[in-house]
Amino acid sequence: MRPSLLKRVLFRLHWLAGISAGLVLGAVGLTGGLLGLEQPVLAWLNPALHVDAAGRALQTPDRWIEAARAAMPGYTVRSVSWEGPDHAVGVRLARAGARPTEVALDPYSGAVLGAERGKAFFASAERIHRNLAAGPVGKQIVGASTALMFVFIATGIYLRWPRRARSPSAWLRMNTAAKGRGFWWQLHAVVGTWLLVPYLLAAATGLWWSYDFYRNALNGLAGVPPPQRRAPAGDAPVAASLDVAWAAFQREAPEATRANIATTTAADGALEIRYQTAASPHDRAWDSLKLDPADGSVRTREAYADQPRGRRFIASLFPLHSGSWFGVPGRIVAAGAALLMPLFALSGLWMWVLRRRNAALRRRAASAQASLEVRTA
DSSP states (O other), X not given: OOHHHHHHHHHHHHHHHHHHHHHHHHHHHHHHHHHHTHHHHHHHHOGGGBOOOTTOOOXXXXXXXXXXXXHSTTXXXXXXXXXXXXXXXXXXXXXXXXXXXXXXXXTTTOOBOOOOXXXXXXXXXXXXXHHTTSHHHHHHHHHHHHHHHHHHHHHHHHHTOOSSTTOHHHHHOOOTTOOHHHHHHHHHHHHHHHXXXXXXXXXXXXXXXXXXXXXXHHHHHHTOOOXXXXXXXXXXOBOSOSHHHHHHHHHHOTTEEEEEEESBOOTTSOEEEEEEETTOSSTTOOEEEEEOTTTOOEEEEEOGXXXXXXXXXXXXXXXXXXXXXXXXXXXXXXXXXXXXXXXXXXXXXXXXXXXXXXXXXXXXXXXXXXXXXXXXX
């Protein structure tokens, strides 16, 4: 195939992919960027959830659960989240026919601190990000659009391949003197090149939540068995008390900075507490203690660092997707790249409008020239 013909074919493919998936990816990217800002925004909106720990005695999980049940009668407690000594405790509850909810408590007084402002907004943003808030059909649309990102990236690189391909400035420097359609092309192509790696990473990891075959393939490569579906909370034994296990956990893991306490026991009767420390590499790197809820004895202990490499890779997929694997700078880059995703849909659409307008102007000019030549013949 001649280079000029190949370029026209790839341009058409890039354009068709943009029409079919560009707006979807714009919505997914915008909501993904908002989700990347969730933690600092919620912290700013909810200063009451940061509590003063000075000179105060921490209450126990049983007291927290008692307060949460009093605030939400008819709900079943699913888990308790401890986020450190200066942050509210979260008790997660569920009820048949209702969405799961969480009650925030002062871990020292047990007082209910009220609903977390902004949580509903980010929950809606997450539904749009995952499936356009359209259930299984939306999930398939998001998955197909995410897969098309690889088409965007491959065709986009070919179409903008510069003559001085070995020069970084040819790839990364924008010509600010460009006007009209040239300016929009510069914006579309150069910004896309800058964000190439974050977009590749987001697409490659995002497909994990879209397609079972992709997830199963990665599990197989990593040597991780498919996750077993958990039994409904109502079918699992509920621990009569968490206090003994919690006291044992504090002795066994004094370096913990956050923890998630299950309220139901496993088949062997053990109660699991997952936790992180200041040395945890990312927000999905959980160490685990399984304790006897009756006497607090340790059944098993598993550090994240001791897990097989494949399990650690699978656990890292979401931190890679969100950028948190790279710390605060990674979060900023991932959120910024996601928020800029609508730019490519809008700039591509506007270039198409300008292209159509310029083509119409050329046709009118050619028609006028032909008419003039006929009259002067």
